[in-house]
């Protein structure tokens with residue numbers, strides 16, 4: 087990465103035209119016959135679906151841009167804004183709620199400086215809440231990617247997030 091190309095700059099600028107051309111040139115899936123597959127490949131490449139890539143895909147394939155956006159907005163797996171690489175799911179279900187899920191969520195938000203539905207500026211984490219993670223015996227519980235962290239306290243949350251970040255940098 088270039089010295090001044092911080093993640094923040096990349097997010098605000100989006101991909102270059104060359105990046106978009108290279109991404110579309112290298113698609114295995116043809117948008118005309120497999121639009122969802124093509125969108126998945128573009129999202130894998132950029133981490134989200136930048137609007138210039140969708141516009142270029144529309145021009146190349148002849149598929150109306152409105153139809154492409156229709157597919158993108160229909161499927162929850164697609165998103166048009168950059169997201170953190172690691173998704174944190176904070177349970178707000180009843181079992182977790184009575185055991186302090188609210189304080190756990192506050193601790194996550196405080197530690198990362200973001201709220202539900204937001205990503206950290208370095209795009210390391212994306213935060214969501216869910217109705218139940220199916221592990222109520224671990225309440226209160228959060229999940230980071232596919233890993234459960236249960237019986238949490240605000241203090242434990244801070245340590246978990248700091249360790250997680252340290253291990254992956």
Ligand code: FES
Nearest residue numbers: 177179182218219
């Ligand atoms: S209510 Fe939190 S895991 Fe079920």
